Amino acid sequence: MESSTLDSPIFIVGPLRSGTTLLRLLIANHPKISGIGEFEESVSQIIDGQWPELNKYYRFLENDRMFQDNGYSIDKSLSYEELVRSFLLQAYEKQPNKYISGSIHSHFDELPAICPNAKYIHLSRDPRDVARSCIGMGWVGNVWYGADYWTAPEKRWIELTKKVNPKSLLEVRYEELVCKPEEVLTEICDFLGVDFSEEMLKIDKTSTYARPDASFGEQWRKKLSRREVELVESKCKELMLQQGYAISDQSKNHKVSQIELVRLFVANRIVRWSFNSKRWGFKLWFKYNIAKRLGTRKWYEKLQNDVNNKQRMYLK
Numbered sequence: 001m002e003s004s005t006l007d008s009p010i011f012i013v014g015p016l017r018s019g020t021t022l023l024r025l026l027i028a029n030h031p032k033i034s035g036i037g038e039f040e041e042s043v044s045q046i047i048d049g050q051w052p053e054l055n056k057y058y059r060f061l062e063n064d065r066m067f068q069d070n071g072y073s074i075d076k077s078l079s080y081e082e083l084v085r086s087f088l089l090q091a092y093e094k095q096p097n098k099y100i101s102g103s104i105h106s107h108f109d110e111l112p113a114i115c116p117n118a119k120y121i122h123l124s125r126d127p128r129d130v131a132r133s134c135i136g137m138g139w140v141g142n143v144w145y146g147a148d149y150w151t152a153p154e155k156r157w158i159e160l161t162k163k164v165n166p167k168s169l170l171e172v173r174y175e176e177l178v179c180k181p182e183e184v185l186t187e188i189c190d191f192l193g194v195d196f197s198e199e200m201l202k203i204d205k206t207s208t209y210a211r212p213d214a215s216f217g218e219q220w221r222k223k224l225s226r227r228e229v230e231l232v233e234s235k236c237k238e239l240m241l242q243q244g245y246a247i248s249d250q251s252k253n254h255k256v257s258q259i260e261l262v263r264l265f266v267a268n269r270i271v272r273w274s275f276n277s278k279r280w281g282f283k284l285w286f287k288y289n290i291a292k293r294l295g296t297r298k299w300y301e302k303l304q305n306d307v308n309n310k311q312r313m314y315l316k
Contacts, residue, residue, distance in 0.1 A: 007117045008099070008117045008118060008119055009088055009099075009100050009101065009102070009115055009118050009119075010027070010033070010099055010100065010101035010102075010118070010119050010120075010121065010192065011039070011101070011102060011103070011104055011108060011111060011115075011118055011119070011120050011121070012024050012027065012101065012102070012103040012104075012120075012121045012123060013103070013104050013105070013108040013120055013121070013122055013123070013153070013156075013157065013160070014105065014122055014123040014124060014125070014153055014157070015105060015124075015125065015127075015130050015149055015150045015152075015153040015154065016105050016130075016134070016139075016149050016153075017125070017129075017130045017133035017134055017137065017149065018123050018124065018125035018130055018150075018153075018174055019123055019125055019174040019177060019178070020103040020105065020123050021038075021103065021209070022177070022203075022209060022212065023103075023121070023123050023172070023177060024037070024038075024101065024102070024103045025203045025206075025207050025209055026181070026185060026200050026201070026203055026212075027101050027121075027185075027188065027200065028101060029197075029199050029200045029201075029202060029203055029206055030189070030194060030197050030199065030200050031197055031199060032097055032098040032099060032194050033097060033098070033099045033100070033101055033192075033194070034091070034092065034095040034096070034097035034099070034100045034101070035095075035100075035101055035102065036070070036088070036091040036100055036101065036102040037066070037069075037070065037102060037103075038066050038102065038103050038104070038105075039087075039102035039103065039104050040066055040104055040105060040106060041060075041061060041064050041066060041067045041087075042084045042087065042104065042111075042114070043084075043104060043106065043107035043108060043110050043111060043114075044106050044107060045057055045060055046107045046110045049110065051080040051081075052080065054076070054080060054083075057080065057083075058074055058076065059297075059301075061074060062074075062301075063301045063304045063305060063308075065308035065311060065312070068308065069312075070087070070091070072086075072087045072090045072091075073090065081113070081114050084114050085114065085115070088100060088115075098194075099192065099194070105153055106152075106153070106156075107156065108120075108153075108156060108157075108160060109156040109157070109159040109160040109163065111160075112160070112163045112164050117168075118164075118168065119168050119169075119170075119191070119192065120160065120164070120168060120169050120170070121170045121172055121188060121191070122157050122169065122170070122171045122172065123172050123173075123174055123177070124154070124171065124172070124173055124174065124243055125150075125173075125174035125175070126174075126175065126218060126220060126245055127147055127150035127151070127232055127236045127239075127240060127245070128143070128220035128224060128228075128229060128232045128233075129174075129218065129219055129220045130146065130147075130149060130150040131143040131144075131146030131147045131149070131150060131232045132146065132219070132220055132223055132224055132228075133146075134146035134149050135271070138271075138272065138275030138276060138279065139272070140268055140271070140272065141267045141268035141269065141270060141271025141272055142228075142231075142264055142267055142268055142271070143224065143228045143231050143232050144231045144232075144235065144256075144264045144268070145264070145268045146232075147231070147232045147235040147236050148235075150236060150239075151235065151236055151239055154239050154243065155239070170187075170188065170191045172184060172187075172188065174217070175217040175218060177212055178212040178213055178214050178215075178216050178217050179212075179214045179217055181201060181211070181212040182196070182201065185200050185201070220232075229248050230254055231256065231264075233247050233248065233254060234254035234255070234256055237254065273285075279310065279314065280307060280310045281310075284303070284306055284307065284310070287303055288300075288303045288304070288306075288307055291303050
């Protein structure tokens with residue numbers, strides 16, 4: 001194994017629904033790069049910069065769907081940082097290659113303390129599209145709450161840029177990736193120190209994903225109402241401008257009244273409850289929510305794994 005494999009892993013970071021899975025698959029199709037999938041479990045339990053207590057972290061991992069699917073083993077003799085790095089080693093041993101890459105959406109600004117020489121590719125997407133896409137996943141009931149899925153990771157990106165060498169960072173626009181995939185992937189390969197490979201674009205042969213398609217860029221222009229655009233922009237305006245996204249000319253009313261906030265809150269709850277109760281089945285959904293708040297740990301963990309199995313049925 002080359003030292004650079006674990007010394008310099010490649011992390012694709014950015015909001016959920018920003019195209020990180022698409023980019024991850026494109027990069028993993030390179031002959032010299034192995035993809036480890038989503039690596040959320042490496043940092044998701046860090047709170048306010050504090051490493052998780054190890055016994056709690058072990059329990060979390062044992063019941064986390066993505067960790068279960070990765071099939072990593074837990075060495076309880078290791079420190080937290082060593083344990084996370086051991087998962088990278090296990091991923092490498094499954095598919096040895098010069099580089100390994102994975103995607104992370106939360107707490108990725110904590111990664112420099114774990115992998116100080118990592119490289120980061122930040123994939124940004126218009127928050128109006130991210131917010132809209134979150135509704136289709138059942139995570140939120142409206143774009144007001146969907147916008148939060150964009151703002152939190154973008155703030156973490158800003159924090160990450162303060163911690164690492166700028167030469168370890170690359171920013172990529174989703175809108176450019178789907179319109180000019182070969183050009184953008186060539187830029188990424190230059191950043192990583194490998195030659196561009198045509199194999200990268202053949203994800204339709206190696207996954208359930210289609211090749212990049214320009215029609216997926218700026219869908220909000222046709223699929224969001226004027227008020228929905230205003231709601232997203234009212235929450236994301238400062239960060240949007242900082243990231244180079246223009247505020248819509250038609251959008252002037254960015255004020256959100258208390259009455260509208262209540263309506264958005266109620267609608268969000270109803271849509272989420274309805275989506276999950278239909279997807280999981282009402283009985284499982286009801287028991288899971290009771291167990292999450294009032295149940296024993298054993299009962300909750302059993303139901304969590306039942307939910308994991310339901311979610312696997314809908315993975316693309």
